[in-house]
Amino acid sequence: MIRSMTGFASGTGERAPFSWAWELRSVNAKGLDLRLRVPDWIEGLETALRGVLGKSLGRGSVTLSLRLSRDDTAGTLTLNESALEAALEAMKQIEDRAIAAGLSLTPANAADLLGLRGVVETRSADDDTTALQKTLVADFQTVLAKFLDMRASEGRALQDILTRQTDQIAALVQAAHTAVVTRKDDMDRSLRAALERVLTHTDADEQRIAQELAMIAVKSDVTEELDRLTAHIDAARELLAQTGPVGRKLDFLMQEFNREANTLCSKSQNTDLTRVGLELKTVIDQMREQVQNVE
Incomplete structure (x- = not known):
């Protein structure tokens, strides 16, 4: 059964803290022309996707785009010890000067300290892109299958x-x-x-x-x-x-x-x-x- 060179497929996926959207399309061409627009900071992703497409397609001008977004709030809260020590030392100095000046200050609480810049940091749950790359390549197989079905x-x-x-x-x-x-x-x-x-x-x-x-x-x-x-x-x-x-x-x-x-x-x-x-x-x-x- 012959296949057409024209086709289209799209798909979405997520893996905290990331979510993404695929778009794969192709038109006529004399040979196989692959054009990929994917994040270059994910090591090995473009190479892997080119390999998958090259094994599945014979001809066509193929365009693949991946839009990837990251939820920066989906991370781990970490206490910055040095920032906390500096904040406490600053508060002590302020209280000493207030007492010397005959002033009375309202006592600070933990919530006041947590609100200070740098005392609490948000770290990504996964800074290693290896696992993300494997997840994306695996998820792409579903989009590719729909694409090949359309061409068929x-x-x-x-x-x-x-x-x-x-x-x-x-x-x-x-x-x-x-x-x-x-x-x-x-x-x-x-x-x-x-x-x-x-x-x-x-x-x-x-x-x-x-x-x-x-x-x-x-x-x-x-x-x-x-x-x-x-x-x-x-x-x-x-x-x-x-x-x-x-x-x-x-x-x-x-x-x-x-x-x-x-x-x-x-x-x-x-x-x-x-x-x-x-x-x-x-x-x-x-x-x-x-x-x-x-x-």
């Missing part, structure tokens, strides 16, 4: 379209075979009439004229073009039945289809065959547009 779903729709277009090409090739049979009788009559006119009005060598007419017949023969078109149809059906990236091969095959259709039109010398050739070119062009979306 798009691929199934593409496969139906490409299969119908391949069948259209096959029907037109069969119509071309029929037109060639009709054209043969018309060309025979036309060539014989031309030969009679030439022999009647000129003294040209009959053998030379016969050779020229034979060359015309050879140049107008489309048997090889129709045979190659039939072979290309078989190749397209085989590729559409495969799993994995086949977009490049299909794109090359469309070039071959187009080349044979152009040659068929240039050799047709028949209204019906020309019409079939033009219809072939139209379907091939439509099919080639769809192939640009195949991974």
